Amino acid sequence: MSGAPLIQLSGIRRAFTHGAVTSEVLRGIDLTIHAGEFVAIVGQSGSGKSTLMNILGLLDHPSGGTYRFAGEDVSTLSRDGQAELRREVFGFVFQRYHLLPGVSARANAELPAIYAGVDGKARQRRATALLERLGLGGRLDHRPDQLSGGQQQRVSIARALMNGGEVILADEPTGALDSASGAAVMDLLRELAAEGHTVILITHDPAVARIARRVVEIRDGVIVRDSGNGEAVHPAPAPARRPDRHAPALFALTEALRSAFAALAGNPFRTALTLLGIVIGTASVIAMLAIGEGTRRQVLARAAATGTDWIVVMPDNDNPALPGGRMTLADAQALAQLPNVKSVNPGRWTTVTLTAGAVTLRSEAFGTSTAYPETFRWRTHRGSFFTPDDERAAAPVMVLGAAVAARLFPGVADPSGRYVLANGIPFLVTGVLEPKGPDERGMDRDDRVVLPLSTASSRLTGSTDLGGIQLTVTDTARLTQTKGHVRETLLARHRMEDFFINDMASRIAELGETQSAMAGLLAVIASVSLLVGGIGVMNIMLMSVTERTREIGIRMAVGASGRDILGQFLAEAVILAGAGGLAGLALGLAVGVGAALALDLSVVFQARAIALALAGAVGTGLLFGYMPAGRAARLDPVRALARE
Known part of the structure; x- marks a missing residue:
């Protein structure tokens, strides 16, 4: 006896359902195959022999019965467990070769070793040796479409042997070959069987089947003849050693990259x-x-260019139920007395019509104090800013924004000392502000003129009310505290909250x-x-x-x-x-x-x-x-x- 069987089938059945019709292809197969046997399973087309091979190679699952491989019930294996058994034990030789079309003969032969985790150099050495042994040493880099049918079948045999090929399953391996190529393939299978591989040959040709040591005939899904007793004829030498593994049996990244780029x-x-x-x-x-x-x-x-050390207070007229909403110079003077207040700059905006020579335009005029350059960090680019004396005397002087100066006096580098009519009133230009460009809202900050608040009140607006008060603080760490003092002071003066307070730090945030x-x-x-x-x-x-x-x-x-x-x-x-x-x-x-x-x-x-x-x-x-x-x-x- 040659020991326990390698393959043992008991009552294997396989049925296929197509719509409402169920057809049974295998009707209770009992078959035992020992290691080292060379078995031919023969039968006419439709007899169930290919279905039996698919079940033997774990490509398909029986509808009933038990399949044990080396004593283990394969139905207990997961899909990945069965894939591992195919990878480590079985080698397939198909009638239609089933080679990957876009890669070389060597790459096709290497394929099982990729999934076994064999490194690239070891795979190449193994594949090259197998293909050379099979007479394909000069065709290593040829794609399947560059090989004859017999050569392609030899590539598939090399692939079957790549991981050792303990069990070779050959499904009609000569069916698509001429007689000479078919004979050569059968000689290879005979050699493999002599070397100790278990070879299971599926064929419909009795002449091909006679090469095997044992013939099993299947008809209408049942075994009708078995020439052997399910034992190896003689103890066979061990199969060729499998290539060494250098990594877990995971899919190689190089194969994924190659496939993706292909x-x-x-x-x-x-x-x-x-x-x-x-x-x-x-x-x-x-x-x-x-x-x-x-x-x-x-x-x-742009927002931070004016600094983050100031607070702005503006009247709030949004609520018509409030009678207040006014802010005066007295408010500005009261706020100037608060702790941590470095300077106070009251101001008021108004729209003016400016004329210089033949040029007339509309612009914004800001009545303010001499603290404007320091508060807003905005110096003059040409000439000078107006003086405290100009402010006290309500002198008709103004500083032009860069855009206004360029439009009123095109081609003039410094219009200081020239006159501009503002709403028909002559004003002396003392200087030009340095250009700032648009603000955070996209508004052109250079489209403005600046003049003393007293002048704006007496000559342009006719009102002493302020449009807002801007305060700079000494210590920005106390800015929030100072905002609280400002609010308390104005509430005490106005007896209502008809104003709102903002600061640049909050605005920037x-x-x-x-x-x-x-x-x-x-x-x-x-x-x-x-x-x-x-x-x-x-x-x-x-x-x-x-x-x-x-x-x-x-x-x-x-x-x-x-x-x-x-x-x-x-x-x-x-x-x-x-x-x-x-x-x-x-x-x-x-x-x-x-x-x-x-x-x-x-x-x-x-x-x-x-x-x-x-x-x-x-x-x-x-x-x-x-x-x-x-x-x-x-x-x-x-x-x-x-x-x-």
């Missing part, structure tokens, strides 16, 4: 259209965040929050493109799974687990999305730079925002690639192999 190159136009959404989405996020951040910093910089919210909103809107791109990735991956179903079946047959297939297609989705993300990064940088140059926008690229956009692109690929990858991992190996 998918990219296989249909570049479709891939480009699919990635367009990811590219546009990533570019939009990067560009919008850069423009939003640049705008935020620019607005805050509010502006920062507003601008950040706007930038975030822009990023969210731009992210919609990433969502669209993710749907595109899902579509192309679903198409890829459909188009590559047979390839998935081949990979499963040589030992790929569901986890391996899931990892492969997820890797492809991530690589596709990552490629789109990188292209989107380049486009986003180009758009941002173009906006800065062409539209004079402030653009700030942040590493965090770029990393976020790229992570979003990759995450989108991962999220939307999971469903197609899961579908691929759940495919039935037999049905997948049968797909054209």
